[in-house]
Amino acid sequence: MQTLSTPVKAAITDLTAQQHEPFYLYDLEQLSKHLKSINDQSVVKLWYAVKANPLSSVIQTLDQAGFDFDVASSGELKQVLSQGIDAKRVLNTGPAKSQHQIEEFFSFGVTTFVAESINQVTWLQEAAQRHDTQLRILLRVQLRWPNNEKNPLGGDSLTPFGLGAEEWTTISLGDYPNLDFAGLHIFQWGNMLDASKLASLWQQMIAPLVSLSERLEMNLRILDLGGGLGIPYSSEDLPIDWQAILTSLAQFKADARIEELWMELGRYAVGECGYYVNPVIEQKQNYGANQLILAGGINHLLRPAVTGQPFPAKLLRESQTTAVPFTLHGPLCTALDNLGEHLLPADIHEDDWLVFSQCGAYGFTESMPYFLCHALPAEFIYQAGEVRCVRSSLTPQEYLR
Incomplete structure (x- = not known):
C-alpha cells in the first residue's frame, strides 16, 4: 500500500489550511515512477483504461510513460484526443457501441475496436465499407468457469460483456472483408492480488480461446487479457507480485503461440x-x-x-x-x-x-x-x-x- 510521503503530507497539510471542502490530490511523481517500473518490459503491451481516472494530468502522465488508451465512450475518446494523443493509439472497448458511436469514432480516426456482439461486427463492417478502410477487430469472449468462481465482473455469471464461444462460431469471418480479425479479448476478473491464481485462470483460458480461433479460422495474433490486477485496500493485503505476473504472461504468450499480448490497466496503473x-x-x-x-x-x-x-x-x-x-x-x-x-x-x-x-x-x-x-x-x-x-x-x- 502506498505510504504518504513527507512532501505530499506537507502539501496536503498546507491545502487544508486553505480549503473548507473535501478535495483530491494526485501525486504524479509517484505515478510516473510506478508506470516506468511496470512498462519497462517487452512481454505485454499496456493500455490505460481511462474509466479508472480520466483527469487530463493523469492521462498526460500515462502518455509520457508510453501507454496507449482504452476508451469506452465518446466522452472518454474526446478527453484522450484533447491531450494531443493520436486516435491510432486508442482501443474502443465497452458493451454499448451504437451505430452512431461507431461512426463518431470513425470520424476521429479510431481503427481498433473490441466487438462485443454480432450486431457490432456487422455495424463495424458497414462503417468500414462506407469509408473504404480496414479496421483491426478483437472479439470479446465470455467464458463459463468451473468451481463457481465469483468476482465483480462475472466469473461464471452471465454478463453483457462479449459473447460465449458457441455464439461467436455462428459467424463467418470471411463475410466481413473490411475487418481484420486480429485476436480475442477476455476479461472476467477484477481487483485480483494473487498472482498465482491469476496465472491459473489465464492458463485455463488458452485451450478454449485457441480452439475458438481455430473454429473461426482466425489467424490469432493478439490476445487481450483486459485488466483485473488489484491494489491492497487493507493492511492485511499484500501487493500483487508484478514480476510473477510478467513470468506468467510470458509463459501464457508462449503456450498460446501468439505475437502480441495486451492488458488494459486501470486501478493497478493509477490507484x-x-x-x-x-x-x-x-x-x-x-x-x-x-x-x-x-x-x-x-x-x-x-x-x-x-x-x-x-x-x-x-x-x-x-x-x-x-x-x-x-x-x-x-x-x-x-x-x-x-x-x-x-x-x-x-x-x-x-x-x-x-x-x-x-x-x-x-x-x-x-x-x-x-x-x-x-x-x-x-x-x-x-x-x-x-x-x-x-x-x-x-x-x-x-x-x-
Whole structure:
C-alpha cells in the first residue's frame, strides 16, 4: 500500500489550511515512477483504461510513460484526443457501441475496436465499407468457469460483456472483408492480488480461446487479457507480485503461440497515486459505537457502498491517543453513505481532516456528486515539488441550472 510521503503530507497539510471542502490530490511523481517500473518490459503491451481516472494530468502522465488508451465512450475518446494523443493509439472497448458511436469514432480516426456482439461486427463492417478502410477487430469472449468462481465482473455469471464461444462460431469471418480479425479479448476478473491464481485462470483460458480461433479460422495474433490486477485496500493485503505476473504472461504468450499480448490497466496503473482529503464535522457515540460524520461521503467516494470494501483512512495530524474503531459517515440523507469502519485515534475532533489513500482510481468520477446539492471536490496535482489546482471546487449554484 502506498505510504504518504513527507512532501505530499506537507502539501496536503498546507491545502487544508486553505480549503473548507473535501478535495483530491494526485501525486504524479509517484505515478510516473510506478508506470516506468511496470512498462519497462517487452512481454505485454499496456493500455490505460481511462474509466479508472480520466483527469487530463493523469492521462498526460500515462502518455509520457508510453501507454496507449482504452476508451469506452465518446466522452472518454474526446478527453484522450484533447491531450494531443493520436486516435491510432486508442482501443474502443465497452458493451454499448451504437451505430452512431461507431461512426463518431470513425470520424476521429479510431481503427481498433473490441466487438462485443454480432450486431457490432456487422455495424463495424458497414462503417468500414462506407469509408473504404480496414479496421483491426478483437472479439470479446465470455467464458463459463468451473468451481463457481465469483468476482465483480462475472466469473461464471452471465454478463453483457462479449459473447460465449458457441455464439461467436455462428459467424463467418470471411463475410466481413473490411475487418481484420486480429485476436480475442477476455476479461472476467477484477481487483485480483494473487498472482498465482491469476496465472491459473489465464492458463485455463488458452485451450478454449485457441480452439475458438481455430473454429473461426482466425489467424490469432493478439490476445487481450483486459485488466483485473488489484491494489491492497487493507493492511492485511499484500501487493500483487508484478514480476510473477510478467513470468506468467510470458509463459501464457508462449503456450498460446501468439505475437502480441495486451492488458488494459486501470486501478493497478493509477490507484495508488491518489488521496481524498476529508474534513471531520463531528464525533459522536451512538448505541455504544463511535461514529464520525464527515463533510464528504459517497457523493465523492462511492466505491465503499458498492463493494463493501472501504478505502484506507488515516488522521492527517499526529496523535498519540489510542486508536479505537469508528464508523465513517458522509453528509447524505441515506444509510448507504458509509465509508466503512476504521481504527483511528480516539481524540478526533471537528477541526481534523482524514486522508483516504488508494484513491487514484474509481474515486470522484465513479461517485454520485449531485445528491443533496453539496459542493464538488477540488482536484490538485503534486508534481516537481509543487501543488497545482486543476479543477476548483464547484458550488451547487455553479453546476445547477
